[in-house]
Amino acid sequence: MSAVSDYAVVGFILVSILLWIRCLYVVHSGQTWLAFQERLPVPWGVLHLLTIGAIYLACQLLTQLWWWGDIDSGVHFEEMSTERMAQNFLLLSVSSLVSCLASLGVLRCATGATWTDLGMDWKQGLHGIRIGIIAFIMLAVPIYALQGILTLICKSLQILSAEHPLFEMLREENSARFFWIAFCSAVLVAPVWEEIAFRLVLQGWLENIVYAFRWMSDPAHDPRKLDGFLLRGGGLTSRIFLPPSDGPADHTVIQPSWIPIVLSSVLFSAMHIGHGPAPIPLFFLSLGLGYLYQRTHSLFPCIVVHMLLNGTTWIFLWRTLGGE
DSSP states (O other), X not given: OOHHHHHHHHHHHHHHHHHHHHHHHHHHTTOOSSOOOOOOOOSOOHHHHHHHXXXXXXXXXXXXXXXXXXXXXXXXXXXXXXXXXXXXXXXHXXXXXXXXXXXXXXXXXXXXXXXXXXXXXXXXXXXXXXXXXXXXXXXXXXXXXXXXXXXXXXXXXXXXXXXXXXHHHHHXXXXXXXXXXXXXXXXXXXXXXXXXXXXXXXXXXXXXXXXXXXXXXXXXXXXXXXHHHHHHOHHHIIIIISOTTTOOOGGGSOOOOSHHHHHHHHHHHHTTTTSTTTHHHHHHHHXXXXXXXXXXXXXXXXXXXXXXXXHHHHHHHHHHTTOO
């Protein structure tokens, strides 16, 4: 790396440390670093989760069937040329984008979810981007430090040496064309789909479950009303928990809890098993992303952090491989 790059990295680390010091000072003084935005339960249930999962699997399966249909029988995946592998990743990226649009369409049409319910309050978009940039500066340093330490340990012990397939593809075919295919897949598409799936849909529904248990602890409430709420979401949220004449009573508002964040983070990190030590730092990254979503109920800061982290990783990898 050049001297300018070295100074930039050192400056980035110093800013991150200063932000953490500021954060700890604010918390120690009894204040809130990031204010919690009160909101009602998300209007989707487990049936919608299953539908979205089926949409994603169907898109991926159809893409693979179409792609393999153009390949001679008897050829194994690991025997594919790098060009064919690149085509596969590009098609999977398009498939993921289709899944995103279809999933949002299902939530909008089947549950009546507003853009605010979907974590996309466009009026707060710039504010969310600003929060995401600050969070990226704070999270990037400890996440990369942990990843580096674990990588050194794994190399010394000769364990967990597998890399992400995109890393392997880029090492085999070090060209601008393959870099941009990998960049679009990992930096532009993956963060959007993963944040919609894990933060918006999954964590949002897990918050409903925690809310339901708290609601059920009141003996005045009828637990039979929870079946439809957890299964179908939407309609019962408005008709049962928040009658139009009552207004937003205290117990109808989602309260912050770490349980949905931890559970969604476990699943998020498990999805990356087989990519070396990546699941461990990704678990802690997911905790940070889940916290951002919990406090803001916005996808903007989560997607910004995710994109910037993945983008930084690809830039460093490209520079390491001698890219221009």
